[in-house]
Amino acid sequence: MRAQVSRTFSQAVIYAATAIIMASGTIGCSFARLTINDTIVAADVAFIAPGHTAFRDIVERLGAPDQIRETPDGAVVLYHFHDAKYSRVNFGYLLRPWTPIQPDLVLSTIGLGTEVFEVIFDENWIARQQAFTHHPSGKPHVPWPF
């Protein structure tokens, strides 16, 4: 039941972002952004020393994780963060006052930067490994799709 709620929320977020993008599309030019949690960069996690850093030390610096999973040797902790950028220009919008039709010449881009930071712990909750997923980071707001 709660898992369904969680999935529903994820879908709601996607629908909300889509609604914002679609609504902003009625204007000549629009720039939108969706961020989920704060971005974590390598410098933020440089303090983690495999074999030494405890789970609680990481929580004190990064906060509580989004997910914890059990593994045969310990646990995996995941921190999710997202940064999506959308930009759109409708050059046809500028011609509308002077033409009987409503021409569209739309150029748009969307860059979905999805990242996960993972830390693997041993059975004593001491960090064994850490890594970022290798998804591309969000593109800048440049509505040039070519």
Next chain:
Amino acid sequence: MRRLAHSAIAVALLFLMGCSFSRGTLGDEFNADQIATIKKGETSKADVLTVLGAPDRVLPMNGQELFQYYRYDAKAGSLLLILVNFARLNIKSDDLYIWFNREGIVQDVIFGKRTEKLKFQFWPFGE
């Protein structure tokens, strides 16, 4: 200088069609007093269920049990001008984890509150 600022605001308002602020939440806000009642080595699983209700996730963790409670908060802002729109949607979560030992007594509690730093923004550029 003040006249220039007033002129800039007047011009900006001329192009302003509207603005919007929206908010969405999933789950009730965590009550710090309720969390404070959960004591390591004392509070039982039944007590936790009474205070906080059923968890959002129950995770097996090396023979122990882990309860996860979460809450999401989303704030969206839009600035609608005649030719240009700016919009931004920010989402953050609060997470509470409670570990139980094999006897069903609380072994550890971890709470992270990210939503207190959540802001309404419409400017999509920069950080």
